[in-house]
Each structure stands twice: as C-alpha cells, then as structure tokens.
Amino acid sequence: MNTRYILLATASAATLLAGGQAMAQTQASATEVEEFIVTGTRAANRTVLDTAAPVDVISAAELSQLGVTEVNQALSVSLPSFNFPRPGLADGTDTIRPATLRGLSPDQTLVLVNSKRRHSASLVNLNGTIGRGASSVDLNTIPSAMVSSIEVLRDGASAQYGSDAIAGVLNLRLREANSGGGVTATYGARVTTVKTLVASPPAGANWTVADKAKYDRTDGETINLSGWIGLPLGESGFLTLAAEYLDQNKTIRTAPDWRQQYALVGGAFDPREASFDRYNAWFGEPDVKQYSLFANAGYDVSDTTSLYGWASYQNREALSAGFFRRSLDDRNIVSIYPDGFLPLINPTVEDFSVAGGAKSKLGSWDTDISLVYGSNEMDFVIRDTLNRSIGPSSKTVFNAGGFEYNQLVLNVSGVRTYDVGLASPLNVAAGLEWRKEGYEIHAGEPDSYRNGGALLNGAPTPSGAQVFPGFRPSNEVDQDRTSVGLYLDLEANVTDELLMSAAVRAESYSDFGETVTGKFAARYDFTENFALRGSIQNGFRAPSLQQQFFSTTSTNFINGVPFDITTFPATDPVAAALGAKPLDAEKSVNYAIGAVFRLGRVNLTIDAYRIDIEDRIVLSENLTQANVRAYLVSQGFVAVGGGRFFINGVDTETQGVDIIANFKQDTEAMGTFAFTLGANFNSTDVTKVPATAQLAALNPAPVLFDRVNVLTFEKGSPESKFTGSVDWTLDKFGATVRATRYGEVLSPGTTAALDLTLKAKVVVDLEGRWNVTDKVRVSVGADNVFDEYPTGSPPILNTTSNTPFSNYAPFGRSGRYLYGRVAYTW
Numbered sequence: 001m002n003t004r005y006i007l008l009a010t011a012s013a014a015t016l017l018a019g020g021q022a023m024a025q026t027q028a029s030a031t032e033v034e035e036f037i038v039t040g041t042r043a044a045n046r047t048v049l050d051t052a053a054p055v056d057v058i059s060a061a062e063l064s065q066l067g068v069t070e071v072n073q074a075l076s077v078s079l080p081s082f083n084f085p086r087p088g089l090a091d092g093t094d095t096i097r098p099a100t101l102r103g104l105s106p107d108q109t110l111v112l113v114n115s116k117r118r119h120s121a122s123l124v125n126l127n128g129t130i131g132r133g134a135s136s137v138d139l140n141t142i143p144s145a146m147v148s149s150i151e152v153l154r155d156g157a158s159a160q161y162g163s164d165a166i167a168g169v170l171n172l173r174l175r176e177a178n179s180g181g182g183v184t185a186t187y188g189a190r191v192t193t194v195k196t197l198v199a200s201p202p203a204g205a206n207w208t209v210a211d212k213a214k215y216d217r218t219d220g221e222t223i224n225l226s227g228w229i230g231l232p233l234g235e236s237g238f239l240t241l242a243a244e245y246l247d248q249n250k251t252i253r254t255a256p257d258w259r260q261q262y263a264l265v266g267g268a269f270d271p272r273e274a275s276f277d278r279y280n281a282w283f284g285e286p287d288v289k290q291y292s293l294f295a296n297a298g299y300d301v302s303d304t305t306s307l308y309g310w311a312s313y314q315n316r317e318a319l320s321a322g323f324f325r326r327s328l329d330d331r332n333i334v335s336i337y338p339d340g341f342l343p344l345i346n347p348t349v350e351d352f353s354v355a356g357g358a359k360s361k362l363g364s365w366d367t368d369i370s371l372v373y374g375s376n377e378m379d380f381v382i383r384d385t386l387n388r389s390i391g392p393s394s395k396t397v398f399n400a401g402g403f404e405y406n407q408l409v410l411n412v413s414g415v416r417t418y419d420v421g422l423a424s425p426l427n428v429a430a431g432l433e434w435r436k437e438g439y440e441i442h443a444g445e446p447d448s449y450r451n452g453g454a455l456l457n458g459a460p461t462p463s464g465a466q467v468f469p470g471f472r473p474s475n476e477v478d479q480d481r482t483s484v485g486l487y488l489d490l491e492a493n494v495t496d497e498l499l500m501s502a503a504v505r506a507e508s509y510s511d512f513g514e515t516v517t518g519k520f521a522a523r524y525d526f527t528e529n530f531a532l533r534g535s536i537q538n539g540f541r542a543p544s545l546q547q548q549f550f551s552t553t554s555t556n557f558i559n560g561v562p563f564d565i566t567t568f569p570a571t572d573p574v575a576a577a578l579g580a581k582p583l584d585a586e587k588s589v590n591y592a593i594g595a596v597f598r599l600g601r602v603n604l605t606i607d608a609y610r611i612d613i614e615d616r617i618v619l620s621e622n623l624t625q626a627n628v629r630a631y632l633v634s635q636g637f638v639a640v641g642g643g644r645f646f647i648n649g650v651d652t653e654t655q656g657v658d659i660i661a662n663f664k665q666d667t668e669a670m671g672t673f674a675f676t677l678g679a680n681f682n683s684t685d686v687t688k689v690p691a692t693a694q695l696a697a698l699n700p701a702p703v704l705f706d707r708v709n710v711l712t713f714e715k716g717s718p719e720s721k722f723t724g725s726v727d728w729t730l731d732k733f734g735a736t737v738r739a740t741r742y743g744e745v746l747s748p749g750t751t752a753a754l755d756l757t758l759k760a761k762v763v764v765d766l767e768g769r770w771n772v773t774d775k776v777r778v779s780v781g782a783d784n785v786f787d788e789y790p791t792g793s794p795p796i797l798n799t800t801s802n803t804p805f806s807n808y809a810p811f812g813r814s815g816r817y818l819y820g821r822v823a824y825t826w
Helices: 003-025 073-077 543-547 572-575 628-634 707-715
Strands: 053-061 107-112 147-155 166-176 181-195 214-232 239-250 289-302 305-321 343-360 367-385 397-416 426-442 477-493 496-511 513-527 529-541 552-557 561-568 588-597 602-619 642-667 671-688 719-729 733-742 743-749 756-758 761-771 778-783 817-825
Touching: 053 073, 073 147, 073 733, 147 543, 181 477, 343 397, 397 543, 426 543, 477 543, 561 572, 572 642, 671 707, 707 743
Parallel strands: 107 166, 561 642
Antiparallel strands: 053 147, 147 166, 181 214, 181 817, 214 239, 239 289, 289 305, 305 343, 343 367, 367 397, 397 426, 426 477, 477 496, 496 513, 513 529, 529 588, 552 561, 588 602, 602 642, 642 671, 671 719, 719 733, 733 761, 743 756, 761 778, 778 817
C-alpha cells in the first residue's frame, strides 16, 4: 500500500476519532438499534459493524433528502468512493449515465435487487467519457419510492456473487409493506450564473462582442411525482406498489459561439451575423420524460414456506444534442437549414423485469429458488438533422435503429449451520446459478445509413444521418450465451474474538470457458470497541455481450474514395486481421485490511485496499491511418477504411483508503444531530497496454490505447474525495446540510499541452423540512447552493464553443438546483 495513503488515512482518522471521543463523552449510553444486512455475508444477524468487509447502508430517508432524486446521485454524495459524473454531448450516454466505485469501470460493480442479479443496460458507452467501452446497470430504472435501503459492499466478491463484483456490490432492498403509503410531489429548477471562457470573433467581424462569458440562466425545470402503497395479500402477505413520473427540461451550458456562421457575401460578412443567436448549442442535462412502475409481493404459505416476486417497467424518452453545424459548414444544406442546424438524439428506453421465487425449510436447510428475467431496449430517432449524401431532398428525422439486452437467471441456494465445536455454529451456504443472456442490434431505416450519391464540389459526401448514422443490416446481430456457476460459502466465529469466512466459486461460460475464484476474510475483535478485518481474493468479469458483438458502421471519403469505418466485433475477420482475438474474462486480485472503532455512539471504520486487474477489456482507438488501410487491402479488405474493436490487454493497479465515521448528539433544547464524515483516497496506475503483432509490424505502429485513455484510468476520477453531513431534527422541524469536496481531476488531451486540470471544488447541499401535520411534510432545499462549476475549458479546448466544461467533471456542470417538495403519508 502506498505510504502516502496510509499517512493521509491515519491523520484523517485521528481527527475524526478525536472529535468522536469528545462527542461520545457528552452522550447517553443508550445503544443504537442496528439493522441486519444481507450483502457480503450469508450468515444471519450480521450488522454493518460486525462484518469482515466494509458495508454501507443508504436509507430511504437519505434518498428522499436530495433535490435530484436519482439513486446514483444519492450514492455519489453519500459514499466517498462512489462517483457519478454527468457527461453531455455523448450520444446515448447522456441518457444512461455511468457511475464508478473506487475509480474502476462502471461494469466492475455488481448490482443486485433483493440479492438477485439485475440486468444491465443495452447501451455500451462509446464516446470520450468515464466508463468508455462499458455497459452498466441503469439504477434509475428503479423508482426511489420502492427502495427501502441500499447496501454497498466495498470489497471484491466474485467468489460470492460471480462476474462483475471486482470493485464491489450494490444491493437495492425493496420496500415490503402491507399497509400505509405515501405520495410526493417535487418541483425544482436550475437557477444559476454560468461563467465560461470565450473565444474572440474573427478579425474584421461586423458584430460586437459584449461580456457574455458570464450569464444568468433559469432552466432545467423538473417535475417529479412519486408514490407507493402497501396492500395486504391475503392474511399473511403483502403487495407493495410504487409509481414515479419525471418530466425534466434541458439545461444549456454553452459558451457564446463567436465563429463566423454564414458564407461571405461579396467578400464581406453576411449581415445576419449581427443578429445571430450565439447560444446556438445545447450542452447540459437532457430533456427527459419517464414513467416507472414497480410491484413487490410476498406471501407466507406456511410457517416454513413463503413465496415472493416483483415486476417493474419503465419507459424513458430523452432528447439531447450533438454539435451545432453552422450555415457555412460543408455538412449543411442551406436550402434545408439556412441558419445551420443542431442535430438532436432522441432515444427511447424500455426496461422490464419480472421475478418469482420461493423460500422454504427443508430439514436443516433454508432454501431459496428464484427465476429472474430482465430486458433493456434502446431505440434511436435522430431529429433536426439531414443525410448530406441525399441532397436537398433529405429527410430531417430518421429512425436509426437500436439494440436490446436481456437476461434470465435461475438461482437455487441453501443455508444451514453445523455445530462443529467452534465459538459459533459454522454457517454453510451453497448454491447454483444458471444464466442466459441475449443481445440484439436492429437496423434503422435505409435513409439513416445509406449514401445517396450527392456530391459537394464534385466530391462524394459521408453517408447517413448526421450526428448518429443508423445501424445497417450488416451490423445486425442476435447472440446469446449461457453460464453455470456453483459456489460454497463458509463462515464462523472460530473463537469469540476471531471471525473467519471463505468462499469458492466455479463458473462455466458457453463462450469463453471456465473460471474459479476464491475469497478468504477474517476479523479479530480485540475489545468490544476495536477490531481489525481483512480479506484476500481473486475475481473476474466476463466480457459482456455488448462488448463482444456491438457493431456500427459509417462511410467516410478519403481522397474521394469511400471507406467503411466500423466498430467491429473482436471475432470479425477484419478485426482478426488487425490482431483481435475472442474476448476473455478480466481477472483481478483484491487485498483489503481495515479497522473498526466503536466509542459509545461513535462509529469509525478505516479500510485500505489494493485491486490488481489483468486483461481489462477496452475499446481500441480508431485505426484509420493510411498504413492500416494499405495493410487491410493486402489482406483482401479493399473497401474497409479501418475501425476499432474491443480487446483485452490493459493491466491496472488501484489502491486507496476509505474512512467513514458517524455519530449522534442528543440535546434537550436543540434536538438531535446526526453527523456523518467520510473520505476516500484512490489512485490507479496503468501498468500494461494492449498490442498486436500485426499492428506492431507497421511503420509507424498505430497505438491501440492512447494517452487520453491511459490518463482517464489514472487521473479521470478524483484522487481524493471528502463528504460530510449533518442531519438535525427538533419536534416538527428538520434540516440537512451536506458538503462534498471533490479532489483534482485531469481532463486529458492528446498532448500534455492540451491537458486541463480541474481544480478541487466543494459542493454544498441544504434542505429544510417542516412536518405540518403527522401526515404532511413540506421541504425546500438547494443542491449545490453556492452554484459551483468545474474549471472552465479554454478556447483552445473548446473550438466550437459547444463544450465550455469537461465531461470529466465529477459533479457535472449544471449549477445550483432549487426545489420544493410536499409529501403526504398514511
């Protein structure tokens, strides 16, 4: 472990512990009630502070104390090692945004719902954002009203749960109620002052540049309506229903575009330049309209048997933008768009899941059998655009096709205890998981991808709808795979002080083969107030079907010759000619050691970790160099201009420290104060990048994974993050103050001269609450109350004026959000 992190952790822990001791001395000796957890352990009656690995619990109350009630957003401000950047101008990633745990990839964290594997989104992130090349679970498909708590295991767990659990596990526990309910209405808007760095107009311009780098804006108006109700199901069951509606308007965070917009008229600037609206782009939050439905049910058939199940559906329609095309742009057709055009991406997401299961007592075994199905489909309509190759008759709206991912999971498990003479019974868990996954791409309408043959100055023009060419029939796939996993999990107190656990899991995949993972963890309680814990394990992440089979093609003209530029599956003959091989699993080794302190009501945990990953799957650079094209011609691929593909081969070392402290202060006159403090120090080093013999033989040899992507892994997430919150209640009143400090982040450029360091920033959230009656609560608040923005991009990095802030900003770039909320419960 890096000495720097140990020193930082020690200093931070000492400060927190000293403050906690002082606080504890003033408190009553009453014991807080701790909730039992189910994540990271299969033993009964374990609490957060009793485990051999760090587990955090985010309550439903914490989810409700934010203006932006996204699950990812709540986790970001609650957990120092969880980050949720909010990229823009990134195609479908604007709609399904990735999140990261401990600076690793979004698909290296496993997501469970009621301890069952959740299906991922069908989208694979392709653009220059955090999580490039990954497909992750869309947590925002689950209405927050249905969530009773979220358990976050900050430790590798492949041996316990299978693929993807390299960084950790998120387990969303659903609300279970047979009575009661509530409805909530929230309205909010961004009320902000935007400050950007602005380029100058061209020399001799006939329009005046005022100080428009700074401007006030109110936008992003959002209406959120949600509710839940608990109903009895017979005499011994429950049915909990939840629904949510979201209507979010876009935000615009662009710099004024002082570039020349129109072709010269008689050698002079067009008079329209003086009146043109220079805020011509759209960079910010997307327009979103979505509704979500969720049902969760359980029924006790007898004292030894119970049935359970849930079903969910969400429809989301989003609208985000591409880069603005000026009137004089060769890509424009002036007869269609005399003032230029802003192409819009309009994806529709349909997400569905259904689950059913039974728990029963069979002899000494507690058994659980379940079947869970989930699917996520994303279809694209491209608006306010054109296909330049068709000419003036081009349509302006195109159906561009889309993709779907589905997953069916069967789980059979059993848990029992054996008395083997240890300090506690030996807890034994064993199980089987069978999984079938499917992935499809379907083509768009022909005009969305075809070349119509129209010329520009005698030369052919690119094919397809601008900003997002449609999927072609040649891109269509319909693939599936199956996997079977077996696991054994043991846990017991060897002595009153020593807890030990071990797990082993073997899995077989129909595509890439077999893998075996194991985990060993231990905890020693020196006193009731102090314990040490640690673990060592190996893990894996299977290549996703999206990474194996995603394909899209566009036609580019190079010196007047058409070439197809494609994102190839790794098994495609062209990719194979460039050195691609069928994807294999990523492999990891995780090490962790931590300490747990209890001082009255003061709890403090410090956990250091190291995660070494081999053969990470990444998306290569776009290989379109002249020598690559010549090599492909020599291999018989005459019309192929190159492309990119997914490849194993990046090795990384990640290390860091998590610190979490919480305590309460009860006062007679001023009410109750609950304090939570947290810190994360995290660093990743890339120790190997991929290469192929075929490309290495070319001169010059193309780079498969360039400095931008290397630095994104190493510097694209904060190396430090601090969180602190105070929750206050007094009779009918309450308030929450939350502060998050994001450390420096590097927004990398193609050369060091184009790197941009995003300075550390502190974002403060504030909410006040008044319980008008026992059933009615009114809340008002502000997320980012001081209207902080990330470091602005200089004009050299924002030549279009469309992107004045980097997508690497860890808290987005939307500014202050003011909101009011009314909640009624019964």
